[in-house]
Amino acid sequence: MKSAIEVLDAFENIRRAQRAGVYAPHKPLLILLAMARVQRGEPRLVAFMDIDEPLKQLLAEFGPSSAAKSRHYPFWHLATDGSGALWELSGPREVLKRPAGATPSLTELRVHRIRGGFPIDIDDALRRVPGLLQAVASRVLDTYFPLTLQGDIVASLGLDLNGQREVREAMPLTTVDAIGQRRHRNPGFRERVLRAYEYRCCVCGFDLRIGLTPAGLEAAHIQWHHVGGPDIEPNGLSLCSLHHKLFDLGAFTVEPSEHRVVFSQHAISGGRGIAGELQFHGRAIHPPQHADLLPAPEFLAWNLKNVFKAPARQAVPATARAAR
Numbered sequence: 001m002k003s004a005i006e007v008l009d010a011f012e013n014i015r016r017a018q019r020a021g022v023y024a025p026h027k028p029l030l031i032l033l034a035m036a037r038v039q040r041g042e043p044r045l046v047a048f049m050d051i052d053e054p055l056k057q058l059l060a061e062f063g064p065s066s067a068a069k070s071r072h073y074p075f076w077h078l079a080t081d082g083s084g085a086l087w088e089l090s091g092p093r094e095v096l097k098r099p100a101g102a103t104p105s106l107t108e109l110r111v112h113r114i115r116g117g118f119p120i121d122i123d124d125a126l127r128r129v130p131g132l133l134q135a136v137a138s139r140v141l142d143t144y145f146p147l148t149l150q151g152d153i154v155a156s157l158g159l160d161l162n163g164q165r166e167v168r169e170a171m172p173l174t175t176v177d178a179i180g181q182r183r184h185r186n187p188g189f190r191e192r193v194l195r196a197y198e199y200r201c202c203v204c205g206f207d208l209r210i211g212l213t214p215a216g217l218e219a220a221h222i223q224w225h226h227v228g229g230p231d232i233e234p235n236g237l238s239l240c241s242l243h244h245k246l247f248d249l250g251a252f253t254v255e256p257s258e259h260r261v262v263f264s265q266h267a268i269s270g271g272r273g274i275a276g277e278l279q280f281h282g283r284a285i286h287p288p289q290h291a292d293l294l295p296a297p298e299f300l301a302w303n304l305k306n307v308f309k310a311p312a313r314q315a316v317p318a319t320a321r322a323a324r
């Protein structure tokens with residue numbers, strides 16, 4: 001059985017492989033899904049076909065538009081990350097001996113009943129060391145997903161993250177420090193972004209204060225902070241809690257020429273469509289108080305590619321926009 005530190009290190013290696021600016025939720029969502037299975041006491045290896053559906057749903061909900069189509073990639077490629085320290089495959093030899101680049105199709109994975117899971121030593125440690133699974137899962141969440149989405153991902157998976165403290169207390173201080181530092185942010189970012197937008201949501205204008213303190217107002221990173229997005233105003237938007245979450249889910253983005261809000265075709269808003277959320281589709285954001293503070297095109301392009309759930313809703317003609 002591996003020690004807690006060895007297991008944390010093994011997972012740390014996939015993080016190091018992540019290139020700045022490139023965001024792919026596939027591997028972390030597969031890992032979290034596998035952890036939820038371990039936590040429920042299910043067998044170590046699972047047939048791809050048995051997790052195909054939940055994986056598809058997770059990627060559709062928390063990934064960019066086309067993520068679900070390549071959902072079988074991590075199941076295959078995770079086995080070659082870190083020389084197979086993290087993931088093990090089982091199935092017919094003629095399939096498993098393929099070169100790493102020759103990813104089997106979804107059908108092949110199903111037909112050959114390819115199974116995958118954590119290697120025995122890691123699986124064992126995750127099941128036996130109190131709090132280790134929660135510590136690793138929390139680290140994976142922090143590495144890949146913004147805080148706004150973490151709670152929903154955990155709930156979708158049915159993961160229980162309580163009990164994390166025990167293992168952190170048992171770990172050497174250096175490791176705990178490393179965990180603490182992941183969340184290091186420039187504390188001035190929130191204040192500067194909110195000030196730029198004069199303390200209101202740039203989408204809906206929400207500006208409630210409790211006394212002198214803005215309430216339910218947040219500074220969102222356009223390019224996520226944990227994938228290299230800088231703490232500067234042109235990478236920030238002042239959003240109410242609701243619009244921050246919708247933005248991080250890819251329900252809408254902001255286009256770079258006139259800074260209009262563009263909703264996704266995947267975002268549906270029943271009877272409240274016109275009066276509700278979708279009323280903001282096609283409207284320009286409330287601009288920041290200085291043109292230098294406007295969202296920069298490179299960060300908006302990152303958001304469009306990596307977070308927004310394409311395709312966009314139809315553009316609103318300028319005449320119709322003026323009339324609203």
Ligand SMILES: [Zn+2]
Binds near residue numbers: 202239241243
């Ligand atoms: Zn808002």
